[in-house]
Amino acid sequence: MVSVVQDICRPATLGKVSDTRKRLGQTLKQRGVADHLSNKIQLCFSEAAANLLEHTEPHPTFIAVSLECVDGLWLLHIDDDGESWDPTLANRVKSLDTFEEKEGGRGLALIHSLTDGLEYTKRTTFGENRLTLKWSIQQVATKPSVLVVEDDDSQRRLISAYLSEHFKVSEASNGQDALQFLMNNNVDLVISDIRMPGMDGLDLKKALHNQTNTLLTPFIFLTYADSQEIRDNAMGLGIDDYILKPVTKSALVQSARRVLHRSEQIYRQLTDKVNHRITNALTPSLPTESRQWQIAFATRNTGIGGGDLILHRDTDDFLMINMVDIMGHDVAAKFFSYAYGGYLRGLMYHVDDTDDPCGTLLSRLSDCAMDDNLLSQVILTCCSVALYDDAKFSMATAGHPAPIKVSEEGAALMNVGGIMPGVLYGADYDTLTTTLKSGERIAMYTDGLFEAADSPESRQTLEKAVMRELENTLALPVTEAVQHVIQVFDNYGDWHRDDATIMLLEYADPVLD
The missing domain is CATH 3.40.50.2300 (Response regulator)
Structure with a gap:
């Protein structure tokens, strides 16, 4: 047995959890763990710890984490002194009753789908709960x-x-x-x-x-x-x-x-x-205006890994735009981006006959991510929006960061969310349908926009700066405003860490003669 990481989040806060996840990632990289497995371990830890903090009562006062390599397995132990809760019970998996589905679209079902096994030990009066997550280690020859x-x-x-x-x-x-x-x-x-x-x-x-x-x-x-x-x-x-x-x-x-x-x-x-050819092929191409909607985006591409996609299709009734974030940092992930791009384009041409094009597309995408042997090997998130005439729009998300609505009252996250694609069969996605008022705009973005920060404190600084810039540029055309926002990202973030994309949408009332 080899102990790799031992850390404790005390007091138990999201900031402490973020610090521990960063340390996990650094250690796994030093140990030569493949990116796809490292991503799984970090993501499962974050989801388990975040939901312990947000959805248990009483809340834990501490969360201890240890990572071990033993008998061909990576073992991630998560100990806490909060409410006892067993995620391995069948009814937990079925109902998702403790882990909130809309919290980034992740939680219990995601943890089950990304691990090779789970064990849970309920705490005694003076003991601790222990959740152990397991991943098999693939043996790779060290010599050519x-x-x-x-x-x-x-x-x-x-x-x-x-x-x-x-x-x-x-x-x-x-x-x-x-x-x-x-x-x-x-x-x-x-x-x-x-x-x-x-x-x-x-x-x-x-x-x-x-x-x-x-x-x-x-x-x-x-x-x-x-x-x-x-x-x-x-x-x-x-x-x-x-x-x-x-x-x-x-x-x-x-x-x-x-x-x-x-x-x-x-x-x-x-x-x-x-990689270069695929990257060029995946470069977003969007109309600057459609159905009186003004559209602008800015992106920072690291040149490695899966990256961000923006796909659109203008139908007789609406303009559909899909923002996708493919996780991973190698050329295989870039290939998966290309494969998913082709699949999504096909899906976008088969939602015309439904009243809920965004929710339908995400449900079909999720089933594909679960069933397809090729595409099931990658993790992705997606935000889908359909823009109609008269400022009406509908929106659904699958594991993607919630969009931001910007108005004279300020910038605030929109109440829309859904489970990550490929976690459950037949996943349903709630769709937000509303009308954008004059003087309001929507900001859609990938999580790389804020993941570029290298600490919880710097992330908060980056988030506040971006939100403030969204508010300050509300009177500017979206083409200018989006450049101001991405400049804030350049100033505060490290765009070499992950791809980042932001898109602004605004409805322009027709000029009356």
Whole structure:
């Protein structure tokens, strides 16, 4: 057992919880935990702790947290001295009766969906409640994997011995066995002899060209064969190195490292290009005006990870706009953004025949996030709004920050919320339908706008500054106002931490002749 984090929130406040979540994230990053798992652990801790503070009576005076790595599991223990409550009971999961659904659309159901197991111990008279959340640890090889293909037993054992200190080595005695192995296993490098009975090294390399998963696998020939014809044939197959036997350990290891390093460089370059192209494709494009609605947005893109999407469709009856936040900080998350963007565009073309386009779209999106093997691998939030004539609009959110209404009375969060997509089958979303008065506007944004702050205190400062700027720029056109607001974000936040997007909507009364 390895204890990773031990911390205590005393007094039990949301600010203390935020500090502990930050420490969890930093520690998990230092331990090399993948972003998607780190996000799950941090999110589940925040939801459990926040709901303990907001929805139990009596409230806990402290919340203690410890994170352990034991027997192939991450264990997150959350102890408190408040009201005893068992989230593992079946009726709790079904009814969501203790965790508030509209609190960011998350809570108990989210915790169940993002963990591999839960345990709860009720406190005694002088004891503590303990909620334990579990995640399985996927074992990942720490050494690059190499397949050695050599028909001579002694040579194969010698080459494997040379490489075993620095690489995870597998062996095959001929090309056919090697091909069969590679159809079922991924390796980082193949080192093969050329002259072998049956399928020789040249035929093996040709066969790998015909398989998608091995087409780009780095390949080294290690052989006694040294005729110009064989060299030309080998080089024509796009190998990465050609080494003559006998070879020393240092020369072999150096060649393997050089080839793997070059392969990694190429991979990074390709990844950066794909990332750049997808990022450009996801850049929002919105009309500045539709149905007398004035629209403006500003965004800060870190260039990594899932990011923010804004999609729109103008129908005969309304303009629909969807703001989506895809969580994650790697190129896979960027791909999921692209995939979800395509899926959402399709959904937006199939809500015309309903009186509740926003709620219907989010319900269908949630079922997709639950059922689809590809899209279920990512966490996202969404805010959907339909803008009608005569200043009418309808709005629904799924795990997304509540929009802000700005008026002469000030800036205030709107009373709209819903559960995060993919948490429950058949999730329903309440829709807010109302009319925007003259002199009012709506601000929709992703949570990166405020998550850019690096402490609870700086977040409060950032939030107050943004709200104040929304109020101060109410008389400006939305195109100017949104730039003022994002400038506040630039001044107070660290936009390298997460993508941030803000959009302003305002209804402009037609000019009467």
